Amino acid sequence: MARAVSTRRKIGFTVAAWVVALLIFFPILYTIITSFKSETEAIAGFSLVPSGTLESYAEVQAQSNYFKFFLNSVIIAVGSTILALVVAVPAAWSMAFSPTKRTKDILMWMLSTKMMPAVAVLVPIYLIFRDTYLLDTRIGLTVMLMLINLPIVVWMLYTYFREIPGEILEAARMDGATLWGEIVYVLTPMAVPGIASTMLLNIILAWNEAFWTIRLTTTNAAPLTAFIASFSSPQGLFWAKLSAASTLAIAPILIMGWFSQRQLVRGLTFGAVK
Amino acid sequence: MKLNTLFLGLCGASALAFAAHAETITIATVNNGDMVRMQKLTDDFTAKNPDIQLEWVTLEENVLRERVTTDIATKGGQYDVMTIGTYEVPIWAKQQWLLPLDGLGADYDAADIIPAIAGGLSADGKLYAAPFYGESSFVMYRKDLMEKAGLTMPDAPTWEFIADAARKMTDRAADINGICLRGKAGWGENMAFLTAMSNSFGARWFDEKWQPQFDQPEWKNTLQFYVDLMKEAGPSGASSNGFNENLALFQQGKCGMWIDATVAASFVSNPKDSTVADKVGYALAPDTGLGKRGNWLWAWSLGIPAGTQKAEAAQKFVSWATGKGYLDLVASKEGWANVPPGTRTSLYNNPEYQKAAPFAKMTLDSINSADPTKPTVKPVPYVGVQFVAIPEFQGLGTTVGQLFSAALAGQSSVDDALAGAQTASVREMTRAGYIK
Numbered sequence: 001m002a003r004a005v006s007t008r009r010k011i012g013f014t015v016a017a018w019v020v021a022l023l024i025f026f027p028i029l030y031t032i033i034t035s036f037k038s039e040t041e042a043i044a045g046f047s048l049v050p051s052g053t054l055e056s057y058a059e060v061q062a063q064s065n066y067f068k069f070f071l072n073s074v075i076i077a078v079g080s081t082i083l084a085l086v087v088a089v090p091a092a093w094s095m096a097f098s099p100t101k102r103t104k105d106i107l108m109w110m111l112s113t114k115m116m117p118a119v120a121v122l123v124p125i126y127l128i129f130r131d132t133y134l135l136d137t138r139i140g141l142t143v144m145l146m147l148i149n150l151p152i153v154v155w156m157l158y159t160y161f162r163e164i165p166g167e168i169l170e171a172a173r174m175d176g177a178t179l180w181g182e183i184v185y186v187l188t189p190m191a192v193p194g195i196a197s198t199m200l201l202n203i204i205l206a207w208n209e210a211f212w213t214i215r216l217t218t219t220n221a222a223p224l225t226a227f228i229a230s231f232s233s234p235q236g237l238f239w240a241k242l243s244a245a246s247t248l249a250i251a252p253i254l255i256m257g258w259f260s261q262r263q264l265v266r267g268l269t270f271g272a273v274k
Numbered sequence: 275m276k277l278n279t280l281f282l283g284l285c286g287a288s289a290l291a292f293a294a295h296a297e298t299i300t301i302a303t304v305n306n307g308d309m310v311r312m313q314k315l316t317d318d319f320t321a322k323n324p325d326i327q328l329e330w331v332t333l334e335e336n337v338l339r340e341r342v343t344t345d346i347a348t349k350g351g352q353y354d355v356m357t358i359g360t361y362e363v364p365i366w367a368k369q370q371w372l373l374p375l376d377g378l379g380a381d382y383d384a385a386d387i388i389p390a391i392a393g394g395l396s397a398d399g400k401l402y403a404a405p406f407y408g409e410s411s412f413v414m415y416r417k418d419l420m421e422k423a424g425l426t427m428p429d430a431p432t433w434e435f436i437a438d439a440a441r442k443m444t445d446r447a448a449d450i451n452g453i454c455l456r457g458k459a460g461w462g463e464n465m466a467f468l469t470a471m472s473n474s475f476g477a478r479w480f481d482e483k484w485q486p487q488f489d490q491p492e493w494k495n496t497l498q499f500y501v502d503l504m505k506e507a508g509p510s511g512a513s514s515n516g517f518n519e520n521l522a523l524f525q526q527g528k529c530g531m532w533i534d535a536t537v538a539a540s541f542v543s544n545p546k547d548s549t550v551a552d553k554v555g556y557a558l559a560p561d562t563g564l565g566k567r568g569n570w571l572w573a574w575s576l577g578i579p580a581g582t583q584k585a586e587a588a589q590k591f592v593s594w595a596t597g598k599g600y601l602d603l604v605a606s607k608e609g610w611a612n613v614p615p616g617t618r619t620s621l622y623n624n625p626e627y628q629k630a631a632p633f634a635k636m637t638l639d640s641i642n643s644a645d646p647t648k649p650t651v652k653p654v655p656y657v658g659v660q661f662v663a664i665p666e667f668q669g670l671g672t673t674v675g676q677l678f679s680a681a682l683a684g685q686s687s688v689d690d691a692l693a694g695a696q697t698a699s700v701r702e703m704t705r706a707g708y709i710k
Contacts, residue, residue: 039547040547122344123347126348130350214341218329219300229333229337232305232334233304233305233307233518234304234306234334236541237541
């Protein structure tokens with residue numbers, strides 16, 4: 001009897017999970033379906049069956065050079081993630097293993113910078129970029145996205161590092177490990193799953209960042225967010241084309257997320273349940 | 275063989291040397307159909323100007339406005355040509371952010387630009403942006419539904435007639451709404467429509483001393499009429515509908531009438547996209563007999579920022595894109611119906627265009643009936659038909675638009691929305707120094 005109840009509950013949870021997942025995924029699914037419709041079909045009303053035309057993809061490619069935007073997205077997202085890790089690993093190590101009475105305050109302050117609306121600093125940032133000739137450059141955007149995501153990276157790594165017993169590091173020190181050796185040969189291998197999930201999440205955040213990537217670029221460094229924005233029209237119904245552009249923009253990150261979902265989930269829930 | 279190799283090498287070297295000397299201008303634009311078409315036709319420009327290369331930045335209207343404003347205000351120098359509207363031009367020209375267009379060439383024929391449009395793009399008698407396409411607003415209606423309702427649409431209807439027709443055409447069971455109007459909040463969305471509509475009701479945003487006028491009966495009449503009409507004959511969820519949403523409804527045969535941009539005529543009459551293409555009639559925007567109609571005036575135009583280092587090349591491009599030759603080029607490649615409308619008088623005298631675009635005469639009449647320098651029945655201290663050409667209007671217009679959209683959605687009363695608009699306007703105009 002107990003087993004029957006348990007099985008029923010399991011089925012119930014599974015069905016509920018599928019329903020919630022489908023609800024969340026549905027807008028993306030519908031975007032993909034719409035991208036295979038003609039413009040007339042796209043505005044004709046709700047339908048899950050497209051005609052399968054590829055004309056929107058052809059027009060999108062004819063109108064813009066997708067691969068140029070894609071390359072910029074890859075360089076900026078991966079570059080900013082690597083840069084963020086280089087800065088954040090030592091910072092998180094220091095806070096996790098040599099905390100001071102101000103460590104928590106510093107962490108909170110770092111997080112609080114994420115609470116400020118980005119538009120509030122648009123003009124100062126724009127002026128700095130203009131004066132340092134960083135407008136519309138990949139390096140400028142890479143640094144910018146690194147700074148934006150740094151608080152989250154530090155927080156995630158800090159949470160990971162706190163799970164590693166300090167005694168292991170002490171043992172390494174007693175064996176004569178230097179600071180560099182301690183971080184590179186002891187700490188990092190133990191934290192590889194955490195660093196990997198942090199890296200994946202940061203790439204996703206950087207890939208999807210639209211405010212700065214649209215406002216600080218024009219042609220040379222514009223990534224896929226600018227590519228999507230270029231298909232949004234205030235006068236005219238180009239939903240199929242916009243859907244095709246969106247599908248092309250999200251496809252790489254969707255595929256990456258699918259293959260790395262185990263690491264991502266682990267990273268996002270790490271430390272939540274002990 | 276050796277000679278061939280040498281020749282090829284020389285050609286390659288020449289091409290490289292040429293590419294190194296070619297000047298590249300960056301053009302910021304919106305993703306409207308006419309703009310996209312221009313991008314496809316730029317081979318014609320580069321063939322005529324082999325020393326100039328073009329780079330395009332296409333963005334959604336609001337993002338584009340924010341981007342180019344930031345860039346021009348900070349002298350960022352990211353763009354050499356900007357697509358801007360009649361709202362920005364007088365403000366930016368006053369700030370000396372734009373170069374006057376005095377180098378468009380001898381054969382440009384600036385006098386051919388429709389006077390109402392040229393007036394909206396000029397300051398101190400100088401043209402600061404060249405119109406790429408111009409628009410007003412008018413009534414698009416279903417001839418079959420009008421006939422079924424036993425009515426005949428006059429060329430110049432009154433609001434009373436429109437309301438009566440909308441109620442008679444409404445058939446909820448058949449999913450037909452008598453009228454579709456903008457309800458989505460925004461200075462360029464519902465407030466473009468409502469400001470133009472209010473002009474025909476005798477209302478105005480400010481009096482001669484910049485005192486907000488939302489507490490006057492003319493505004494009450496405007497908003498009450500609009501809300502009542504939309505409740506009785508408008509589509510559900512109208513407070514979320516902008517141009518594109520109403521376009522979709524009209525093309526699917528769900529609107530008896532739609533009052534919006536004249537540029538929509540080419541969409542609703544195109545059988546490829548519209549299910550009612552052969553049933554659409556056009557009329558001037560309505561009035562109440564006070565001497566002003568509820569139509570607006572807008573032109574997407576090309577301006578050159580004062581900070582550009584490539585002014586000469588930029589003027590060449592603007593001259594090409596907004597000249598008579600471009601209209602002929604589009605006509606030869608894509609037909610007269612696809613020529614960007616509303617900029618040149620000669621286009622409307624062209625019998626081929628008149629034949630291809632049955633809405634041509636009504637479009638020109640609508641444009642000519644809008645006067646941005648005298649937009650209202652009572653005198654005002656500002657220019658602009660559906661907007662007030664001051665920098666504060668974007669924020670204030672959107673705030674008021676949100677209040678009016680809430681009234682349409684039934685979240686507040688008309689009186690509360692107007693009281694809120696008056697309070698917000700007085701506060702903003704005092705803060706900005708207009709009210710002493």
